[in-house]
Amino acid sequence: MTLLTQPTDSEPAPGAAASAQLATRQTLRLCTAGSVDDGKSTFVGRLLHDTKSVLADQLSAVERTSRERGHDGLDLSLLVDGLRAEREQGITIDVAYRYFSTAERTFILADTPGHVQYTRNTVTGVSTSQVVVLLVDARHGVVTQTRRHLTVAALLGVRQVVLAVNKIDLVDYSQDTFEQIREEFTALAQEKGVAEVTVIPISALRGDNVVEPSTNTPWYTGPTVLGYLETVEVTEATSELGLRLPIQYVIRPQGTDYRGYAGRIAAGHLAVGDIVHLGQGRTSTVTHIDTADGEAATATTGDSIVVRLADDIDLSRGDLIAGADRPEGSRDLTATLVGLADTPLRPGAKVKLRYGTSLVRARLTSIDSLLDIDTNHEHPGEAIELNDIATVTLQLAEDLPTEPYSGRGLVGSLLLINQADGTTLAAGLVR
Amino acid sequence: MSTTTAGTLSPHLKDLENESIHILREVAGQFDKVALLFSGGKDSVVVYELARRAFAPAPVPFELLHVDTGHNFPEVIDFRDRLVKRTGARLRVAKVQDWIDRGELQERPDGTRNPLQTVPLVETIEEQGYDAVLGGARRDEERARAKERIFSVRDAFGGWDPRRQRPELWNLYNGGHLPGENIRVFPISNWTEADIWEYIGARAIELPPIYFSHEREVFNRDGMWLTAGEWGGPSKGEPIETRRVRYRTVGDMSCTGAVLSEASTVQDIITEISTSTLTERGATRADDRLSESAMEDRKKEGYF
Numbered sequence: 233m234t235l236l237t238q239p240t241d242s243e244p245a246p247g248a249a250a251s252a253q254l255a256t257r258q259t260l261r262l263c264t265a266g267s268v269d270d271g272k273s274t275f276v277g278r279l280l281h282d283t284k285s286v287l288a289d290q291l292s293a294v295e296r297t298s299r300e301r302g303h304d305g306l307d308l309s310l311l312v313d314g315l316r317a318e319r320e321q322g323i324t325i326d327v328a329y330r331y332f333s334t335a336e337r338t339f340i341l342a343d344t345p346g347h348v349q350y351t352r353n354t355v356t357g358v359s360t361s362q363v364v365v366l367l368v369d370a371r372h373g374v375v376t377q378t379r380r381h382l383t384v385a386a387l388l389g390v391r392q393v394v395l396a397v398n399k400i401d402l403v404d405y406s407q408d409t410f411e412q413i414r415e416e417f418t419a420l421a422q423e424k425g426v427a428e429v430t431v432i433p434i435s436a437l438r439g440d441n442v443v444e445p446s447t448n449t450p451w452y453t454g455p456t457v458l459g460y461l462e463t464v465e466v467t468e469a470t471s472e473l474g475l476r477l478p479i480q481y482v483i484r485p486q487g488t489d490y491r492g493y494a495g496r497i498a499a500g501h502l503a504v505g506d507i508v509h510l511g512q513g514r515t516s517t518v519t520h521i522d523t524a525d526g527e528a529a530t531a532t533t534g535d536s537i538v539v540r541l542a543d544d545i546d547l548s549r550g551d552l553i554a555g556a557d558r559p560e561g562s563r564d565l566t567a568t569l570v571g572l573a574d575t576p577l578r579p580g581a582k583v584k585l586r587y588g589t590s591l592v593r594a595r596l597t598s599i600d601s602l603l604d605i606d607t608n609h610e611h612p613g614e615a616i617e618l619n620d621i622a623t624v625t626l627q628l629a630e631d632l633p634t635e636p637y638s639g640r641g642l643v644g645s646l647l648l649i650n651q652a653d654g655t656t657l658a659a660g661l662v663r
Numbered sequence: 664m665s666t667t668t669a670g671t672l673s674p675h676l677k678d679l680e681n682e683s684i685h686i687l688r689e690v691a692g693q694f695d696k697v698a699l700l701f702s703g704g705k706d707s708v709v710v711y712e713l714a715r716r717a718f719a720p721a722p723v724p725f726e727l728l729h730v731d732t733g734h735n736f737p738e739v740i741d742f743r744d745r746l747v748k749r750t751g752a753r754l755r756v757a758k759v760q761d762w763i764d765r766g767e768l769q770e771r772p773d774g775t776r777n778p779l780q781t782v783p784l785v786e787t788i789e790e791q792g793y794d795a796v797l798g799g800a801r802r803d804e805e806r807a808r809a810k811e812r813i814f815s816v817r818d819a820f821g822g823w824d825p826r827r828q829r830p831e832l833w834n835l836y837n838g839g840h841l842p843g844e845n846i847r848v849f850p851i852s853n854w855t856e857a858d859i860w861e862y863i864g865a866r867a868i869e870l871p872p873i874y875f876s877h878e879r880e881v882f883n884r885d886g887m888w889l890t891a892g893e894w895g896g897p898s899k900g901e902p903i904e905t906r907r908v909r910y911r912t913v914g915d916m917s918c919t920g921a922v923l924s925e926a927s928t929v930q931d932i933i934t935e936i937s938t939s940t941l942t943e944r945g946a947t948r949a950d951d952r953l954s955e956s957a958m959e960d961r962k963k964e965g966y967f
Contacts, residue, residue, distance in 0.1 A: 257673040289945030311806075326825060328809040329802045331855045338675045340853055352830055359832040480688040485721040494717070496685040496834070524680055524716040536684040536717070549692045572830050586835055589692065641833035654816075654839020656829045 257333075260461060263342040263357035266367030267377035271398050275367060275436035276330060276343050277308025282443035283458065285332035286311060308436075327357050336462045346377060351605070351619035354384045355570050355659060359641055362466045365394045365457065370403045370433070373413045374420065380605050386424040387568065387621070387661070389640045391467055393426050396457055400433040400440060400449065407451040427467065432457055469638065474555020475500035475508065476643055478588035482548055483538055492522060492538035493547060498588065498642040500555055501532040508541070509558040511551065511633065516541040533642070550590040552633050561631030566600075567646065567660040568637075569622050576615035577648070577657055584649040585628065587662075593629035594648070600624060616658065623663070637661035672865050679854055680862070683710075684717040685834060686813060686850040687797075691717075691724050693838040694795040694846070698728040698788070701754070703739040704913035705870055706799030708746075709859055710850055712868050714797075715750065725797060726753045730784050732776035733760040734894040734916040742871040755791070757783040774895050775918040778966075785821035785965045788845055795838065795846045803855045804944055807959035813852050819843040821965025856911075856936055856943050864929040873910045876927045881906050887920030911936070911943045 266272040280286050290311065298307045330341040344357035358364055364385045368378055378395075385393055395417050403409045414431040421429045432441055433449050434457060440446035443458045455463070476499040483492040502508075506518045520540040521528045531537045539553060552558065571577065577596060585594035602613035603621040616622045637644030644662040649655070672680060687710075690697055699714065701707045714723045729743065747754045759779050762768040768779050788796060802809045812828050814836045829837060838846050851859070863870065881888040881904060882897040888908055889897075894917040897903060908921035909932075926935045936943075958966075 255671065255673050257675040259675045259678045287942050287945065288940040289942055326810050326828065327830075328806075329853070330809065331803045331853075333855075333857075338855075338858075356830040356832055360834075480685070481692045481718075483718060483721045488720070490720055494688050496681060496688075522719070524684060524713075534678070534681055536681040536688070584839070586837065589689075645833045645835060647832070647835050647837055649837055649839050653841050654837065654844075656837050656839075659830070659832045 258337050259340060260337050260363065260464070260466070261340045261342075261361050262363040262365060262461065263344055263354075263361040264365045264367065265344045265346065265354050265357065265381045266398075267346045267369075267375055270346070270367045270369045271436045272343075272346060272367050273309030273311075275396065275398060275434070275442065276341065277311040278436045278439060278442045279341075279458065280311060280330060280332055281308060282439060283332045283334060285330075327353050334458070334462055339461060350377065350380065351384065351570060351621070352572050354381055355388070355572075358384055358388050358390060359645075359659070361390060362640070363392045363394065363461065363464060364390050365396060365461075367396050367398050368413065368417075370397050370400045370406075370409055370413065373409075374416050376606055378417070379420065382420060382424050382426065383605050383608070386421075386426050389469065389637065391427040391469065392464060393421060393429055394457065394460060395429065395431045396434045396436075396442075397431060398434050398436055401435040401438055405433070405440075405448045407449075410452070430454065430460055432460070468640070471499060471639055472557075473499040473638065473643065474557045475502050475506070475553065476555075477502070477508075477537075477539065477553040478590070479547060479549055479551045479553065480589050490540075491544070492520075492540050493553060494536075494538045495553070495589070496536045497531060497533050499533055499639055501530060502537075502539070503530045507556075508539075508553050509556060510545060510547060510553060511558065511561060514545060516543040516545055518542075533639070550588075552588065554633070559633040559635040561633050563628045563631055565594075565626040565628060565632075565634055566663040567624055567626060568663060569616060569620075569624050569648070569658040569660045571616040571618050571620040571622070571658055573650070573655060573657045574618055575650075575657070576617045578615045582651060583657060584651055585626065586647040586649060587632055587634060587645075590632055591649075592632060593651075595627045596648075597625040597627050624660075634662050636663060673861070676858060676862055676865060679851075679858060680713065680716075682834075682853065683713045683850040686836065686848065687714050687717040689836050689838070690795055690797060690848050690850075693836075696791065696793050697725040697795045697797065698755070698791065698793045699723070699725040699797040700784075700799070701727040701729050701743070702913060703729075703743040703746075703871055704799070705859055705863065705874060706801065706851060708868060708870060709854075709862060710797060710799045711746075711752070712866065713850065722751060726755055728784075728787065728793075728796070729754065729756045730780045730787070731756050731758045731760075732780060732915040733758060734776055734892060736871070736873055736892075736910075736913065736916060738873050739871045739913055742869075746869075755787070757787040759783055762786075773917075775915055776894070777915040777918050780915075781821070781965045788821065789819075793845060794840070795848055797848050797850060799851055800849050801854050801856075801859075802852050804942075805958045807962060811849060811852065811962075813849055814838055815847045815849065816840055817845050817847055817965065821845075823962040823965075825959075857933065860929060860933050860936065864933065871913065873913065874932070876907050876909045876924050876931075878905055879908050879921065880904070881908060881921060888923065889920055890916065892916045 294310045297310050328343045332339050342357035344353045366381050397413050410433045418429050433452050434441045441456045477495045477497050479493045479495050481494045519542050521531050522538040579598050581596045599613050600623045601610040646660040648658040759776050812831050881890050882901040909924040910921050926932045
């Protein structure tokens with residue numbers, strides 16, 4: 233457990249937002265991951281504390297508990313451990329979401345625990361993240377857990393990863409140690425196909441280079457962690473995909489002719505007058521795009537919209553409105569699965585499969601290989617256990633227009649669901 | 664302060680709105696009978712407003728459910744009834760008083776009825792056969808809520824088991840459940856208090872007037888400004904004073920405190936909360952002060 237010994241900052245929060253920037257404020261979704269004892273809870277606590285995102289009543293609760301436990305400083309990890317069992321056992325059980333903002337950006341941070349159920353939690357946190365921040369202990373450098381986290385980030389298509397080399401104070405702010413870790417990590421990231429890596433020497437306990445630049449690392453001239461997060465331009469793998477609009481719901485007010493197909497655009501964009509492809513050779517023309525702001529002439533990826541078409545066509549939830557490059561329907565699927573449940577998945581298993589807004593019956597035909605996440609080698613396997621990563625073949629009960637995973641999961645992601653009780657068995661990426 | 668005008672959203676708010684509307688439409692697509700918990704508080708008003716935009720020009724396909732503690736601010740009930748009339752919403756009210764009258768619930772010695780909402784909520788869900796219940800809880804409110812899913816499975820007793828939560832990936836929400844179980848859905852999980860107010864400003868959403876500065880007779884109990892009502896009032900030695908106050912949250916009158924405030928517009932409020940040193944629950948909710956795990960314990964028993 234790590235303690236912060238600096239006195240509590242009781243100044244009022246300076247108003248997270250300078251007003252002029254409110255109108256252009258953007259969101260950045262990120263996740264933090266690390267192994268046990270690398271000081272991640274202290275790091276997240278430091279980020280919240282130094283961005284004045286922790287308020288007086290939260291701090292006094294942490295002070296009280298720190299005192300009760302006999303700590304003479306402020307235990308910042310108490311800020312983020314939300315459940316009773318976590319505080320009592322000094323562990324983090326589950327992914328938790330944190331919010332903080334600066335003048336430039338609002339941050340949604342998925343804080344993933346390092347030890348139990350590591351892959352399951354990391355996959356969950358990474359799946360909604362644009363940027364991943366990994367932590368290592370400067371004394372230990374890149375460890376197995378770092379490789380696993382990096383593998384998951386690469387698998388899910390995250391292109392920007394930060395490595396925070398924590399506890400740099402405990403190696404006397406050694407540039408040599410930092411450079412060694414940086415080189416090893418950069419090589420590893422290249423091998424995994426992560427496009428952009430930023431390595432930063434920090435001490436979460438002392439605050440070096442987390443929010444404030446440190447005078448203890450004069451040899452480091454790069455950004456602080458927050459400085460990086462405030463300015464990073466999120467790059468996406470170039471997508472050539474045309475429109476993908478999975479229909480969520482059909483809006484048909486009684487006693488009117490209105491018939492609108494509601495959904496969130498998963499790829500591409502759309503304009504009134506566009507010809508859209510609806511499967512089985514059917515096409516139609518977009519006559520209206522309705523949004524939360526009223527009618528619009530165009531819409532783009534990420535927008536929740538309602539589309540009206542020129543022709544009266546029978547479409548319902550689960551159908552796909554697409555551009556000219558609409559994928560063919562198919563009943564066979566190759567996917568990479570991550571095991572999320574305690575019960576193993578074996579070939580022959582009958583499940584429900586969620587893809588976009590479709591929910592169909594499916595069968596696990598075969599397990600083609602299991603990935604050893606530590607060695608990156610593939611080997612044969614009989615069952616997919618919790619945290620396993622496997623390449624499989626699935627057979628579907630109906631045709632689905634599936635296509636390879638892209639756009640960090642907006643396209644080509646799926647869930648396997650237990651038919652009996654509805655639990656989520658596995659997450660998948662279409663290959 | 665902000666130059667945000669009605670109708671223009673920052674990219675951040677637009678992102679949150681797109682996400683919430685997507686979640687609301689998933690609920691309509693995946694479930695048969697859905698209730699939207701509606702207290703008249705700002706968060707439930709925003710969820711309802713998002714639902715109206717998600718399904719327009721059709722009516723919202725969810726029934727509003729108000730679990731009424733009986734300790735209401737009259738201004739909030741008045742607001743609720745006007746909103747129902749104006750928008751044509753269907754409203755069901757489950758009154759805690761009915762459970763007390765039948766001897767199925769007992770008043771607590773401290774007079775607060777907030778924790779008593781759980782039984783009427785769970786029993787109404789069962790009686791009406793709701794398979795999903797929408798709530799306006801946000802993850803930034805409280806640290807147990809920071810671990811809540813957007814689709815949260817509850818057992819037949821309405822209970823939350825943090826260790827049994829489903830991993831939630833990408834924007835794929837799994838509403839599968841056993842008969843008797845239900846899913847609580849939190850479409851504004853990722854919104855903060857500041858986001859809510861900026862949205863209320865940008866979308867010109869009407870709220871109960873007690874959110875804005877007004878003169879009120881109040882008394883101070885444990886550092887919290889309370890107001891007399893059906894639930895009771897000051898004890899001896901608690902003098903009544905007239906102060907300019909507003910409410911940051913709206914709940915059971917007995918445990919919802921006012922804050923001293925001159926903020927009379929949405930912009931004033933955005934400025935005020937950006938310089939506040941207290942969280943909204945810390946400033947205004949006596950029930951969360953009971954213990955470090957007060958919210959976690961209530962959620963495990965079926966609170967939302």
